[in-house]
Amino acid sequence: MGRVRLEAITWDRLGDLLAERLLDLEPADGSPWPRIAFDGAPAARPGDLAQRVSEALRVRGRSSLVVGTDGFLRPASVRLEYGHRDVEAYYSGWYDTGALWREVFGPLDADGDGRVLPDLWDPAADRATRSPYVQLPQGGFLLLHGPFLLRHWFPLDLSVHVLLSPGALRRRTPEAEHWTLPAFERYEQETDPAGTADVLVRADDPRHPAWGG
16 A cells, blocks of 8 residues: 555545546456446445446446446356355355456457447346347447456456455445455455556545545
8 A cells, every 4th residue: 555645535526536637547358348447345336436437427428338347246156155254155156257248348359339338237126138239429438346456457447446454344245244354365466456547546434435546
């Protein structure tokens, strides 16, 4: 944390500042669709920040599509093959990264058609969602949120990591999900998302975030 100077900010102001930064973002590979990751544990609620940025972009006249990786969980028979609390399976096998590449990132390549599948699997019903494809207009932003996003080499044009200290992560994770905590410790050790992300947001106090970017 000593590498990044963090400044206090409000969530609304953060959403506005990130949206302003995205307006000038040019994908390096020539894609007309900038691809943004909001990375963080479920307890950090990175999806809330993605939604704030989406709204801030909307009032600035820019389209965006918010996609959560929870809509790309694998079927229960695959996720839970080794039990309901297998940390290795959670870290490496719960999310269908192949489907994310195929249905989300592939269509947003430089030569893609912009037709993105917003979700694939309903984990509660354990069946396909059958959601229709969404046409993202050129210049529209993909705002992808979920955990462990920075370890998959996704073609991201900007990454935001919403950080919780180990203590805050434990406090804000439901007790029934504490078995997942070693996976986030491993992610920190192997990927260093706080040092890797373009923008770092610390959210130990959910009312008073701080950021550096």
